[in-house]
Amino acid sequence: MANKARERSEPENETTRESVGGRMHLPAVLRMFWAWSLAAFGLMVLVAYVEYRMGEPLWQYNPLGNRRHEDLLQFLPLYRLVHTAAFYTGLYRVSYPPFGAVIYGVIYWTKHPVLLYRSVAAVWLAAGVCGVRHAMVKQGMGGVTATLFPVTLVLVSFPIAGLLQQGNMEMFMWILAAVGTWLFLRGHDNWAAVLWGLAAAVKLFPAILLWLLLPRRWRAFGLGVAVFVLATVLSLQWLGPTMAVAWHGSLANVFGYQGARVSELSWHELAANHSVFGLARIMVLLAGKSPAKLPLPYYACGAVLMGLAFFGRLWKMPVANQLLAVTAFMVMFPPISYFYTLVHLYSPFLVLVFLAIREEREGVRIRGLRGTLMLFVPILASFTVFTYPAVLLYGGLVQAILLPLLLMCALQYPFAMVGRKPARDE
Numbered sequence: 001m002a003n004k005a006r007e008r009s010e011p012e013n014e015t016t017r018e019s020v021g022g023r024m025h026l027p028a029v030l031r032m033f034w035a036w037s038l039a040a041f042g043l044m045v046l047v048a049y050v051e052y053r054m055g056e057p058l059w060q061y062n063p064l065g066n067r068r069h070e071d072l073l074q075f076l077p078l079y080r081l082v083h084t085a086a087f088y089t090g091l092y093r094v095s096y097p098p099f100g101a102v103i104y105g106v107i108y109w110t111k112h113p114v115l116l117y118r119s120v121a122a123v124w125l126a127a128g129v130c131g132v133r134h135a136m137v138k139q140g141m142g143g144v145t146a147t148l149f150p151v152t153l154v155l156v157s158f159p160i161a162g163l164l165q166q167g168n169m170e171m172f173m174w175i176l177a178a179v180g181t182w183l184f185l186r187g188h189d190n191w192a193a194v195l196w197g198l199a200a201a202v203k204l205f206p207a208i209l210l211w212l213l214l215p216r217r218w219r220a221f222g223l224g225v226a227v228f229v230l231a232t233v234l235s236l237q238w239l240g241p242t243m244a245v246a247w248h249g250s251l252a253n254v255f256g257y258q259g260a261r262v263s264e265l266s267w268h269e270l271a272a273n274h275s276v277f278g279l280a281r282i283m284v285l286l287a288g289k290s291p292a293k294l295p296l297p298y299y300a301c302g303a304v305l306m307g308l309a310f311f312g313r314l315w316k317m318p319v320a321n322q323l324l325a326v327t328a329f330m331v332m333f334p335p336i337s338y339f340y341t342l343v344h345l346y347s348p349f350l351v352l353v354f355l356a357i358r359e360e361r362e363g364v365r366i367r368g369l370r371g372t373l374m375l376f377v378p379i380l381a382s383f384t385v386f387t388y389p390a391v392l393l394y395g396g397l398v399q400a401i402l403l404p405l406l407l408m409c410a411l412q413y414p415f416a417m418v419g420r421k422p423a424r425d426e
Helices: 028-053 098-109 113-138 143-156 158-166 170-185 189-202 205-213 218-239 243-261 267-272 277-286 295-312 319-332 339-362 369-379 395-412
Strands: none
Touching (some): 098 113, 098 243, 113 143, 158 339, 170 205, 189 205, 218 243, 295 319, 319 395, 369 395
């Protein structure tokens, strides 16, 4: 799993690799990524201004034009009915699995949901920036570069900005999944399984992260599944009024929400939803069929293809490839996957960033690494940059094409892993 696939390049050039005082320069590919990310942010602002001058509606030209914390506050009146059967049958229904519904309940119980959400987000992002800075300095970067790189990327990151503006529950799932990934990369498989199991209990699709524990770490995999089941059972018991009512109500609402959206072909779906389901839906519509029956074969085909890719090839490749592939699949496969879900890609992105730094320091060349890193620029950019309805171009569909390309890079180019230590708790 930790096999290195590197091709020797020209001999190291110390004058280009190191800056004054022995500190490394940021590798060229990361400087390019940095510059293009800033350019994408500037282009988003420019497009917004032009469309504003053209008289376009706010929600179209401004990707952050919705009501602040809309997703966070939308269920607040509903939780007056929690622990009753009416909680599952009202006009507004929680479309999250039981543990996700419990997290909403805890947030509302504090009486200050917005303050809590902002505080958690601030601590999380600050911890992330400090962690990346510390790791970059440890790898030989200068303090200024190591600070500016993560800070500016957070500031111009559209998925992060969109997530904070919406106040979506993805924040808590992102924390669980990302910390679990960090623990996994450090060899703490059991703890990683616990956090990934909890993330899957918030929203089902992070369960694919548990695949990273296969085929050799069955105990940790089983622990993750057990945590998922236990969190779901305890959540059903808390939601009430009985576990049976909570189970049937939650199941109906989660899959009912998905079913109600599969045929929707609105501007918002085309622009902001990067799921490859959108491409499949358009193909079905062009064939003169209804997409109402598409989800079942879509799920089946996706599961089979990803299973073949993972167990046929990925499990023999470096962990970086596995992480990139399963994360890309996790954010592109669900039929409803909006721009803020792309925050999960920062975990494999950072693994590749530090791989690029190590590549620069050791004077080697890893095939495919540069192109893969640059794919993150349009994927993490605002959907408004690629959305021009007059010419039938929509950001969600563009990113639904780019995400499979990212997965294909993970399948094609072996990336040596950085920081993978022997598991201490296996």
